[in-house]
Amino acid sequence: MKHWVTEKLICPDCLPEETPLALTSRQQISDDVLDGELNCPNCGRSYPIRDGIAGLRPQKTFRTEICNNGYNTPLMLSAYLWSHFGDLLEDGRAADAYRLWSERFQTATGENAGSDALDVGCAVGRLSFELSKTHDRVIGVDTSTAFIAKAREITGRRQLDFHMIVEGHLTQEQHLDLNHGWRFENVEFIVADALALPFRQHGFASVAAINILEKVADPLTHLAEVNRVLRARNSRFLFSDPFSWDPAFSSPERWLGGSKNGTPYSRRGIDTMRRIFAGEFGIFDPPLEISDKGDVSWKIRKTENLWEHITSQFLLGSRKQDSG
Numbered sequence: 267m268k269h270w271v272t273e274k275l276i277c278p279d280c281l282p283e284e285t286p287l288a289l290t291s292r293q294q295i296s297d298d299v300l301d302g303e304l305n306c307p308n309c310g311r312s313y314p315i316r317d318g319i320a321g322l323r324p325q326k327t328f329r330t331e332i333c334n335n336g337y338n339t340p341l342m343l344s345a346y347l348w349s350h351f352g353d354l355l356e357d358g359r360a361a362d363a364y365r366l367w368s369e370r371f372q373t374a375t376g377e378n379a380g381s382d383a384l385d386v387g388c389a390v391g392r393l394s395f396e397l398s399k400t401h402d403r404v405i406g407v408d409t410s411t412a413f414i415a416k417a418r419e420i421t422g423r424r425q426l427d428f429h430m431i432v433e434g435h436l437t438q439e440q441h442l443d444l445n446h447g448w449r450f451e452n453v454e455f456i457v458a459d460a461l462a463l464p465f466r467q468h469g470f471a472s473v474a475a476i477n478i479l480e481k482v483a484d485p486l487t488h489l490a491e492v493n494r495v496l497r498a499r500n501s502r503f504l505f506s507d508p509f510s511w512d513p514a515f516s517s518p519e520r521w522l523g524g525s526k527n528g529t530p531y532s533r534r535g536i537d538t539m540r541r542i543f544a545g546e547f548g549i550f551d552p553p554l555e556i557s558d559k560g561d562v563s564w565k566i567r568k569t570e571n572l573w574e575h576i577t578s579q580f581l582l583g584s585r586k587q588d589s590g
Contacts, residue, residue, distance in 0.1 A: 344430050383397045511523070
């Protein structure tokens with residue numbers, strides 16, 4: 267974990283109180299801490315840094331991760347690496363979703379000067395790398411240790427190498443040299459929870475949350491955390507989601523759409539999100555003005571014959587600088 271990240275970190279177990287963490291480094295190379303702890307002087311919790319990966323999930327939501335379960339499996343790692351980098355591998359079947367999402371942040375020269383970005387649910391890091399072209403520093407967070415480890419490996423080597431699953435245990439070697447204007451030295455990845463982001467309030471000029479809303483246990487808490495860390499002025503939030511609500515991730519009463527009746531939310535999730543951006547339900551304060559919207563086609567390739575084709579609906583919300 268790079269030293270500059272500690273400037274933004276707080277204890278996620280102490281929220282809503284924001285308690286800075288103290289770094290103990292036992293091994294590091296240059297400014298990259300490979301082994302150590304982040305310690306909270308308030309609650310006493312210690313968050314480990316192992317192999318350069320800081321684990322900052324709060325105790326209340328932490329579940330012991332099994333390396334062969336969920337998003338830590340080789341199948342899911344292969345699937346997401348292809349999804350993020352398939353276009354750069356010049357696979358004609360790949361979508362250009364990450365180019366389209368990142369273009370939402372390409373604005374007039376100088377507007378992002380002095381700004382930092384947060385990529386919530388970053389997976390293996392493609393959008394974080396793209397954001398490094400338009401922001402001073404970028405932090406990507408995800409709950410999957412396997413995803414974060416791979417993103418950090420890409421950061422260090424400036425190369426992508428992985429075994430793309432063809433069928434069963436059959437794989438195909440993939441290699442890619444990465445030179446796309448990405449400023450790797452200004453990007454870092456940590457393990458963290460979207461429901462308790464370990465960052466100081468108002469610390470980011472830009473936040474992106476791509477295809478994560480229906481994957482968290484409490485969507486409103488996730489959005490409230492985005493509001494907390496997003497700057498109150500001169501900031502942007504890029505939201506995108508397919509609204510594939512699933513009771514395996516969140517109970518139906520917490521869904522922000524997809525329900526026939528009995529909730530205060532709109533039937534369709536994108537309509538609820540427009541209302542939330544506008545300030546309803548007390549989530550975004552100050553509200554976000556929608557400056558861009560649309561659909562993005564996204565693909566996940568699990569095996570040669572198993573694909574997911576997804577339409578993700580996005581909103582770009584902006585908060586302007588006060589005049590005068």
